[in-house]
């Protein structure tokens with residue numbers, strides 16, 4: 001946990017992008033959620049993708065434990081916000097955006113009933129042994145029939161210490177095998193990341209439906 005606080009404190013946030021994610025823009029229509037639906041964004045950071053999702057007419061609930069990230073999201077996007085809640089989970093709200101500041105794994109069961117979720121640099125950011133607990137939280141915080149868009153990143157794990165941790169397609173299928181349907185929408189080879197000394201870098205886009 002200290003790891004992420006340090007990353008934000010030292011502004012080592014190379015994952016943060018200043019443009020909307022093109023795979024989100026391309027594939028979100030396949031997620032097929034009505035405008036007014038609530039979209040959960042686990043491990044949201046200060047992602048601009050939340051702005052794009054709000055532009056589609058959705059309300060957004062981001063989950064993020066580092067206060068600095070939450071403040072940066074509202075400040076950099078010139079959004080006034082109000083805060084309420086306990087020390088463990090504080091809700092910061094502005095218009096269509098709510099960011100719950102706290103540890104995702106400590107979030108009370110079923111406190112959200114999201115219609116959809118968006119996972120970019122979230123599941124690949126958590127330690128591999130925590131993945132089943134992460135999937136359990138997705139189940140707990142979404143409605144039956146909810147759909148999610150998951151963007152993965154995979155490479156031979158021995159070539160780099162995560163995060164990001166490699167998430168292979170077969171692991172997605174395995175982790176979401178109980179109570180979800182999984183459909184791969186696209187698979188890409190990422191040649192650019194070979195500069196980091198990684199070989200066989202791929203990214204996949206999945207549509208996941210909670211039964």
Ligand SMILES: C[S@@+](CC[C@H](N)C(=O)[O-])C[C@H]1O[C@@H](n2cnc3c(N)ncnc32)[C@H](O)[C@@H]1O
Nearest residue numbers: 004015043044045047064065103104120121125
């Ligand atoms: C790799 S970043 C990705 C952020 C965002 N999804 C994006 O695409 O820009 C992961 C984020 O998750 C946050 N985080 C890590 N573990 C968390 C946890 N257990 N609960 C809530 N937030 C967490 C970190 O502080 C960090 O901002």
